[in-house]
Amino acid sequence: MKKQWTMMLLATTITLGSTTFIPEEAQAASAVIVSSVNLRSEPNTSAASYGYVSTGETVEILSKVNSYWYKVRTSSGKVGYISTSSRYVSTTSTVPVSTSTTASSSGTVTYSSTAVSKVIAAGKAYLGTPYEYGSDRSTTYTFDCSDFVRQAFKDALGVTLPSSSRTQGDYVKSIGKTSTNWHDLKPGDLMFFMSYKGGSASNYPSNKAGQTITHVGIYLGDGKILHTYSKDSGGVRIDSIAGRHWEHRFIFGGSALR
Template sequence: MKNISLYCLAAAAMALSFLFEQAPASDTSASAPVTAEASLFSGLFSDDEEKPTAASDSAAYDYYGQALGVHLERTENTTLLRTVLDWMGTPYRYGSNSKKGTDCSGFVTRVFKEAYGITLQRSSRSMFQSVKRVAKTEMETGDLVFFRRGPGQPIYHVGIYLKDGKFAHSATNGGVMVSSLTQAYYQRNFYAAGRVAVN
């Protein structure tokens, strides 16, 4: 009988402990998950990325990989990935390169300026003239991918290669997004890949 009483008291104590741990501290409980998420990633999105800890670096790659829909090897440039992610959802606007709207080459030039401090040529054709060609099988994160509508046709579109056959670009039918080179349209119109010299 004595043991049963002790078990009951222990169970009650555990139940009370659980309730107190789960109870919201105030009426602002709805914002608690947002605050927790913000604090979890607050160190990942600051401009001061000189020496991230292994834990935050790992969390950053997990976050970027999931958000961009790619499997990262954890050697990719996190500043590039973050910059691409910051531009996701920006609407398409021909001749522009701002968060209010951008075309494909405007998106690429802004990302390279923000991520690497590199000023690229403004048109996709001019960009193609200044890159080092790389084989499709040798593409790395940050390489540029160029498209044309057939042999002898001019280059009309450019994007930034991410991983797993996926690239980020500003499309006329949806703005800045991630697409796959295996999609029939992009597979048919893919022309070449090029690498920008990044210091």
């Protein structure tokens, strides 16, 4: 009997030293599907689909991955990811916040400085990784710019950003608090750039609104950017921004974290 009781405790909690960790499933919130929605294997639209969760079905929301995705368990026990849009799902209780986030008194989910540090550390772990345009998103042998940024966030926080620099830019804009002055950015913010047109500021328009995003990197603070942009550059690296073409090409930047 004592052995059975011990096994039951281990099934619900995992204890390390004096700290007890409760599985996220134990904190699940319930929700109702208001319109049939795709259940994905990962929190991105290119991930494999498990099929659709039907209108009227109740699911458990295990966590909110980001502003776009919930991790859920269906009534049949299948775990996957669905859109957070109210077009598809209606929550009936508070959605649990990921361990890398905190909730403010207003209910807005915000990420701590620890989360930002994790993203930067995860990115720096790939310094020197070769560049490849259109790199395979399922491996870490090579990266293009957006693949590198995406992998850093995925490794650090389990957050899967959109797969291209343009869609990452759209995502950051959807969160808000962007700036066209790179001096206003904080470490961990994403920086978005237009195509290279030369080393002089005169080669670039003064009004950069509407310019097409062709490059993205992670701002480190102190005028430094962590990114990858060509085979000749040596792959993932750290560069200075001020007075270089990066400053002239910069369109806007902002946080990918709420």
